[in-house]
Amino acid sequence: MAYANETPCSEECPVRKTSKIIEGKWTTLIVRDLLSGKKRYSELQRSLEKISPKLLAARLRLLEKNQLVKRTIYPTVPVTTEYELTLLGRKLEKVIISMSEFGQLL
Amino acid sequence: MAYANETPCSEECPVRKTSKIIEGKWTTLIVRDLLSGKKRYSELQRSLEKISPKLLAARLRLLEKNQLVKRTIYPTVPVTTEYELTLLGRKLEKVIISMSEFGQLL
Structure with a gap:
């Protein structure tokens, strides 16, 4: 089993790394939204209506730090910021699809 | 796309329900450990060595409340408590496998 676990669970466990x-x-949910293409900050905020701006920014920064999301800033007035999944980020699609399939059982 | 999203993201979104x-x-990580079979509380605690007893108990209660985990108490001295995935809980296996596959890319 690809996820068999030894005791104690090591930092190298791939399930742990992803978690x-x-x-x-x-x-x-941010990854889910970005799987359908580039999104502006405001579009993500509208989709995830209950998320605070501070938390959305923090989540996007973490995804960027882990090289799963790329941020592009356009010098418009006001500035426009777009987010998109990197190639690595797109590999989360299978996780999101399996989450969707499970959620349909609930 | 099974996870295409309307704006704003509804409570009925299957990805949201799973998340x-x-x-x-x-x-x-608890689900990952239970996929390899029944575990005692102490076994889960040993595997997830940095988790606090209070948090482990809370996570197990949430999984139980969502009918993903079943708890069996044996009248030993001291009492022994075992946890196992329900049929619905086992359906999380695909999520865990996809997380494992992604984690191997990191």
Whole structure:
């Protein structure tokens, strides 16, 4: 089993590595939204209407730090910021699809 | 796309429903451990060595409340408590496998 676990669970466990990235509230929903293409900050905020601006910014920064999201700033007035998944970020698609399939059982 | 999203993201979104269950720190690692069979509380605690007893108990209660985990108490001295995934809980296996596959890319 790809996820068989030894005791105690090591930092190198691939499930643990992924959980560290996606376990924060909203993170998987941000990835879900970006899977359908580039989004502006305001579009993400509208989609995730109950998320605070501070938390959305923090989640996007963590995704960027983990090289899963790329940020592009356009010199418009006011400035426009767009977010998109990197190639690595897009590999989270299978996690999101499996979450969607499970959620349909609930 | 099974996870295409309307704006704003509705409570009925299957990805959102799943994220509410698994977004808590440690939850996916508990499910990972239970996928290899019944575990005693002490076994889970040893595997997830940095988790506090209070948080482990809270995560197990949430999984139980969502009918993903079943708890069996044996009248030994001291009492022994075992946890196992329900049929619904086992359906999280695909999520854990996809997390494992992604984690191997990191």
